[in-house]
Amino acid sequence: MIIDFVPLWTLILGAAVFFYVLLDGFDLGVGILYAFAPDRAARNLIMNSIAPVWDGNETWLVLGSVGLLAAFPLAFAIIIPAIYFPILVMLLALVFRGVAFEFHFRDAAHVTFWDHAFSIGSLVATFAQGIVLGAFIQGFAVEGRAFVGSSFDCFTPFSIFTGFALIFGYGLLGAGWLILKTEGELQITSRRQGRWCFIAVLIAIAVASLWTPFMDADISQRWFSWPNIAYLTPIPIITLAIAVFEWRSLNNRSEIAPFIGAIGLFLMSYLGIAISLFPMIVPHHFTLWQAASSPDTQAFLIVGTMFLLPVILMYSAWSYWVFRGKVRADIGYH
Amino acid sequence: MHLDPLILSRLQFAWVIALHILLPAFTVGLASFIAVLEGIHFFTGREIYFRISVFWTKIFAISFGMGVVSGIVMPFQFGTNWSRYADATANVLSPLFAYEGLTAFFLEASFLGVLLFGRHLVPRWAHFVAALMVALGTLISTFWILSANSWMQTPAGFKILDGRFFPADWLAIIFNPSFPYRFGHNVIGFYITTGFVVIAVAAYFIRRKMFAEESRIMFSMTLWLLTLLIPLQIVLGDLHGLNTLKYQPTKLAAIEAHWTPEKRAPLILFAIPDEKNEVNHAVIEVPLLGSLILAHDLNGEVPGLKQWPADQRPPVAIPFFAFRIMVGLGVMMLGIIILSLWLRLRHRLFDTSWFLRLCQYAAPLGFLTVLAGWVTTEVGRQPWTVYGLLRTAHSVSPSLTGSDVLLSLAGYMLVYLIIFPFGIMLMARIVRNGPSEAAKKEPIEGGQPSSPVVTPPEYTHHDN
Numbered sequence: 001m002i003i004d005f006v007p008l009w010t011l012i013l014g015a016a017v018f019f020y021v022l023l024d025g026f027d028l029g030v031g032i033l034y035a036f037a038p039d040r041a042a043r044n045l046i047m048n049s050i051a052p053v054w055d056g057n058e059t060w061l062v063l064g065s066v067g068l069l070a071a072f073p074l075a076f077a078i079i080i081p082a083i084y085f086p087i088l089v090m091l092l093a094l095v096f097r098g099v100a101f102e103f104h105f106r107d108a109a110h111v112t113f114w115d116h117a118f119s120i121g122s123l124v125a126t127f128a129q130g131i132v133l134g135a136f137i138q139g140f141a142v143e144g145r146a147f148v149g150s151s152f153d154c155f156t157p158f159s160i161f162t163g164f165a166l167i168f169g170y171g172l173l174g175a176g177w178l179i180l181k182t183e184g185e186l187q188i189t190s191r192r193q194g195r196w197c198f199i200a201v202l203i204a205i206a207v208a209s210l211w212t213p214f215m216d217a218d219i220s221q222r223w224f225s226w227p228n229i230a231y232l233t234p235i236p237i238i239t240l241a242i243a244v245f246e247w248r249s250l251n252n253r254s255e256i257a258p259f260i261g262a263i264g265l266f267l268m269s270y271l272g273i274a275i276s277l278f279p280m281i282v283p284h285h286f287t288l289w290q291a292a293s294s295p296d297t298q299a300f301l302i303v304g305t306m307f308l309l310p311v312i313l314m315y316s317a318w319s320y321w322v323f324r325g326k327v328r329a330d331i332g333y334h
Numbered sequence: 335m336h337l338d339p340l341i342l343s344r345l346q347f348a349w350v351i352a353l354h355i356l357l358p359a360f361t362v363g364l365a366s367f368i369a370v371l372e373g374i375h376f377f378t379g380r381e382i383y384f385r386i387s388v389f390w391t392k393i394f395a396i397s398f399g400m401g402v403v404s405g406i407v408m409p410f411q412f413g414t415n416w417s418r419y420a421d422a423t424a425n426v427l428s429p430l431f432a433y434e435g436l437t438a439f440f441l442e443a444s445f446l447g448v449l450l451f452g453r454h455l456v457p458r459w460a461h462f463v464a465a466l467m468v469a470l471g472t473l474i475s476t477f478w479i480l481s482a483n484s485w486m487q488t489p490a491g492f493k494i495l496d497g498r499f500f501p502a503d504w505l506a507i508i509f510n511p512s513f514p515y516r517f518g519h520n521v522i523g524f525y526i527t528t529g530f531v532v533i534a535v536a537a538y539f540i541r542r543k544m545f546a547e548e549s550r551i552m553f554s555m556t557l558w559l560l561t562l563l564i565p566l567q568i569v570l571g572d573l574h575g576l577n578t579l580k581y582q583p584t585k586l587a588a589i590e591a592h593w594t595p596e597k598r599a600p601l602i603l604f605a606i607p608d609e610k611n612e613v614n615h616a617v618i619e620v621p622l623l624g625s626l627i628l629a630h631d632l633n634g635e636v637p638g639l640k641q642w643p644a645d646q647r648p649p650v651a652i653p654f655f656a657f658r659i660m661v662g663l664g665v666m667m668l669g670i671i672i673l674s675l676w677l678r679l680r681h682r683l684f685d686t687s688w689f690l691r692l693c694q695y696a697a698p699l700g701f702l703t704v705l706a707g708w709v710t711t712e713v714g715r716q717p718w719t720v721y722g723l724l725r726t727a728h729s730v731s732p733s734l735t736g737s738d739v740l741l742s743l744a745g746y747m748l749v750y751l752i753i754f755p756f757g758i759m760l761m762a763r764i765v766r767n768g769p770s771e772a773a774k775k776e777p778i779e780g781g782q783p784s785s786p787v788v789t790p791p792e793y794t795h796h797d798n
Contacts, residue, residue, distance in 0.1 A: 089745075
């Protein structure tokens with residue numbers, strides 16, 4: 001008997017990519033907000049809040065990319081060359097911001113340079129990921145089993161828009177994290193930054209929700225045809241409810257709610273994209289099933305994944321738990 | 335000038351992997367070293383091992399961070415520049431990459447945070463476990479990535495449908511013929527690389543009379559380890575060579591610059607291979623030794639490149655010289671070990687100035703050897719990505735233009751040429767500052783100054 005592993009792999013990969021977006025999202029967002037910190041003490045505190053966890057967060061990017069290669073190799077072989085430059089820029093930016101964690105503490109003479117490397121690296125990596133998202137939704141020029149367009153096709157007005165949108169999205173997540181991990185002046189600043197990001201995110205969600213169906217007849221059909229429209233109406237309504245919750249949380253004294261609300265907004269946007277594209281993994285060309293790896297490959301990998309993923313979640317959670325509570329800058333000196 | 339995306343993609347891959355491999359070459363060994371030091375400290379309670387560990391953990395933090403960020407680049411290369419390779423091999427190789435992520439990367443990343451920043455936040459045993467897990471993670475990662483690399487050298491356990499590889503037997507895929515040898519040879523090579531850095535640093539301290547007691551321990555224990563590992567590595571290298579003769583004869587012929595197959599073959603020590611005319615110039619050779627070393631038999635047959643059409647041969651000069659550089663550096667390392675034994679017998683190990691200086695300059699030997707060995711094996715695999723089955727020329731992404739790749743190559747070169755010298759400089763600075771001095775100024779978690787530490791309130795006054 002051959003079991004169809006594609007739905008399960010879709011869920012696993014979908015979850016892995018979402019974890020990446022959340023985890024590295026807040027950590028890149030914190031990097032973006034770092035540029036606006038008032039002084040050295042605040043900058044140290046901000047960087048300290050993610051130093052022990054950024055490496056684990058970025059590991060989800062590796063899992064996302066090799067997971068795509070493993071579960072849907074055809075999609076990997078078409079999409080990744082099509083987003084050649086955004087990937088390049090993202091990787092180089094991640095290199096800069098990654099080494100900045102260590103170099104910034106070790107290299108007092110160039111601390112300003114590493115400050116910039118950290119915040120600009122975070123900003124550029126985020127923008128590049130936003131372009132990847134926009135280009136993915138728009139789809140690629142495909143012939144046979146390969147991408148045949150130009151390496152610059154991915155830069156479109158829509159993908160530039162999603163690039164900017166993601167900066168504010170990650171900014172909102174980052175502000176949520178900082179509200180959770182800091183107190184006093186810095187927390188108040190983070191709330192204010194969170195509110196600005198939130199307004200931009202809300203506008204971006206609205207624009208994207210109108211732009212995508214306008215741009216793509218399939219997506220319009222998916223959302224506005226009867227009876228889909230009836231089933232899908234809760235999506236914008238729930239999103240709106242979360243938005244109200246998020247705005248109130250950013251304005252009251254709640255410390256964890258802004259982060260939760262930001263996660264909620266990301267989840268709803270993510271669901272929205274999934275609903276728009278399902279079952280395509282290479283929009284307009286290949287479905288998840290057509291792009292899937294062989295059943296033998298998927299079966300071999302599922303065995304270990306079902307066992308390892310819960311274990312990974314457990315010890316990742318443990319490492320977050322070890323570093324729980326408010327971040328302090330002065331712990332280094334006794 | 336015509337820009338060839340294939341050549342440029344190969345240069346780009348060579349560049350990003352050559353610089354990346356330097357870091358695991360160091361961190362795999364260092365992670366194990368730190369785990370051993372933490373273990374000795376945990377079980378014996380001797381403070382001196384703790385001080386040594388704190389010192390090396392600082393250096394580890396920098397090198398590991400650089401390894402992570404330069405490593406994230408790697409899986410994307412398969413997609414950006416080698417998408418046809420990815421499409422053709424994914425059904426077989428992708429689970430190995432995925433298992434590397436699942437079994438190794440998360441283990442390393444999660445426990446690294448605790449190792450670096452959590453010394454005062456978790457019980458002592460948990461900190462030791464964190465060190466062990468990081469070390470284990472580096473070894474598991476080496477296991478999977480070398481399994482995938484070995485499969486490209488000696489593919490097994492697959493079937494081919496529509497020009498793509500599909501799995502037939504997973505055990506045969508993972509434990510393909512060259513894998514056990516390559517894995518052993520690499521891990522030992524990585525340990526030796528780290529070992530030479532450790533003795534170089536120890537020698538530096540001993541010469542400057544800093545951190546005296548700690549340096550002697552580092553120096554002596556690491557030299558003992560190298561005394562064991564270097565002969566072992568020579569044996570493993572020999573076995574790896576026999577395996578190459580059996581499964582990748584064109585590579586072996588290129589390494590030896592052998593043009594015609596022959597029995598009772600000489601060992602060519604030096605030559606200038608001439609690929610156009612299929613001969614060697616300026617040859618220095620030892621009769622019979624070739625067959626003896628390569629086939630372990632005076633009458634053993636050594637393959638020659640002319641057995642294969644020219645378009646199925648690897649370039650000759652690069653593997654030929656890279657191999658000789660690797661062996662030459664290996665002999666130098668063996669020499670250092672022999673000297674250390676002789677000085678030990680005369681109780682002069684710690685106060686022979688020229689030997690200490692020699693050890694200090696030997697720091698890069700391991701790295702250079704790893705690079706030379708890597709060049710030998712990867713260039714020797716050409717013109718294939720999957721030996722004998724998938725050509726490198728058929729592996730590159732079809733959509734790329736030469737200028738695309740020139741641009742990306744320039745980007746990788748520029749960024750790495752900033753990051754790597756900085757990283758080396760900062761590690762050198764940690765060494766120059768010395769451990770004892772640093773420990774006085776920064777009496778904290780895993781040696782992070784003004785440290786990135788998040789503390790739960792109940793720990794705030796815990797350590798005062």
